[in-house]
Structures are given as structure tokens and as C-alpha cells.
Amino acid sequence: xxxxxxxxxxxxxxxxxxxxxxxxxxxxxxxxxxxxxxxxxxxxxxxxxxxxxxxxxxxxxxxxxxxxxxxxxxxxxxxxxxxxxxxxxxxxxxxxxxxxxxxxxxxxxxxxxxxxxxxxxxxxxxxxxxxxxxxxxxxxxxxxxxxxxxxxxxxxxx
Numbered sequence: 001x002x003x004x005x006x007x008x009x010x011x012x013x014x015x016x017x018x019x020x021x022x023x024x025x026x027x028x029x030x031x032x033x034x035x036x037x038x039x040x041x042x043x044x045x046x047x048x049x050x051x052x053x054x055x056x057x058x059x060x061x062x063x064x065x066x067x068x069x070x071x072x073x074x075x076x077x078x079x080x081x082x083x084x085x086x087x088x089x090x091x092x093x094x095x096x097x098x099x100x101x102x103x104x105x106x107x108x109x110x111x112x113x114x115x116x117x118x119x120x121x122x123x124x125x126x127x128x129x130x131x132x133x134x135x136x137x138x139x140x141x142x143x144x145x146x147x148x149x150x151x152x153x154x155x156x157x158x
Contacts, residue, residue, distance in 0.1 A: 024106035025095050028135045032108040035133070035140060036088050042080040048073050051140050058144025060129075066144075083125075086116040096132060107134040107143070118156045127152055 031050055038047045048069070055069040067075075079086070089112050096107025114127040129147035133140050 020104070021095050022104045022106035024135065025104065025108070027138070028106050028133070029093060029108050031135065031138065031140065032110065032133050033093070036090075036110075036131075039076065039080070040086050040088060042086065044073060044076040044080055047076055052136050054136070054141055056142050058146075060145045060147050060149040062150060082119060083116040084119055086114065089113050089115070096134065105134070107132065109133075121156050121158075123156055125152070125155065 035047055035050050038044075038050075051069050051072060053069055055072055056066045057068070057072045058066050059071075059075065091111045091113070092109075094109045094111075095104045096109050097103060098105040109130070109132045111130050112128075114129055115125065117124050127147055129145060131143065131145055133143040135141060
């Protein structure tokens with residue numbers, strides 16, 4: 001009986017602690033929202049200030065390897081020069097979890113839709129995406145963009 005009670009109490013404590021957000025989640029969520037908002041206002045310089053020097057970012061290109069801060073800045077510049085009226089409408093902002101423990105770790109994830117206009121063709125777009133961001137020292141240190149990059153770019157071909 002004593003063993004059963006200990007197991008039950010342990011289960012309750014673990015369940016309660018896993019449902020609470022990490023202490024840094026709210027702060028990191030604001031950084032993530034600011035990062036996305038700055039992309040919409042096409043301010044890559046301010047975005048770059050939110051990126052950790054040791055960034056490892058997964059790009060949405062088949063067969064590509066992760067890139068660092070400079071590569072990500074170049075990608076942001078590319079999107080901001082190729083598109084106007086960039087907007088992100090989030091469906092969800094969710095806490096991330098440590099892949100080894102399954103416990104919330106302060107990371108931020110979002111599902112949503114990007115809209116805007118391709119500058120060269122004038123075509124409007126609507127792109128569903130998923131983005132994950134992990135943090136260190138109040139800056140984005142890891143994560144990635146997940147959407148159909150090839151199909152997205154091909155949609156602007158004549």
C-alpha cells in the first residue's frame with residue numbers, strides 16, 4: 001500500500017510539473033513574436049540582433065544542411081527583397097520540449113500562414129508553415145522553418 005501511494009504521488013507531481021511552462025517560455029515567446037513581426041516589417045537588421053552567434057537553423061530546402069547566423073541573415077534578406085506585404089497569421093503559439101526528456105524547455109513553436117506579394121510577378125501567395133525556435137541568453141540559437149520551399153518558389157514561374 002505504501003509503495004502504491006508513493007507511485008501515485010510521484011505520478012501526480014510529474015504530471016503537474018510537465019503541464020507548467022518553462023520559466024523562460026513567456027520571455028522567449030515575446031522574442032519569437034518580435035522576430036516574426038520584424039520579418040513582416042522587413043527589418044533584417046533588427047532581426048539579426050535577436051539571433052545568437054552560434055545559431056544552427058534548419059532551412060526548408062530539400063537536402064540542405066543547417067546554416068548559421070550569417071546564412072540565416074542572407075535568407076531573411078532574400079525573402080524581404082523577393083516579397084512585399086509579408087504577413088504571418090499564427091494559428092498556434094506553443095511551448096517546445098527537450099527531445100531527450102520530453103519536458104518543456106523554453107523553446108517556442110508556431111503553426112501559421114504567410115501571405116504577401118511576389119515583387120517580380122505581382123502574384124499574391126498564401127503559405128502554410130511551421131517554425132520552431134530554441135533560445136540561449138535571450139537570443140534564438142536553433143530551430144528551423146518547415147514548408148514546401150520548392151513548390152512555393154515554383155508557384156511564381158510563368
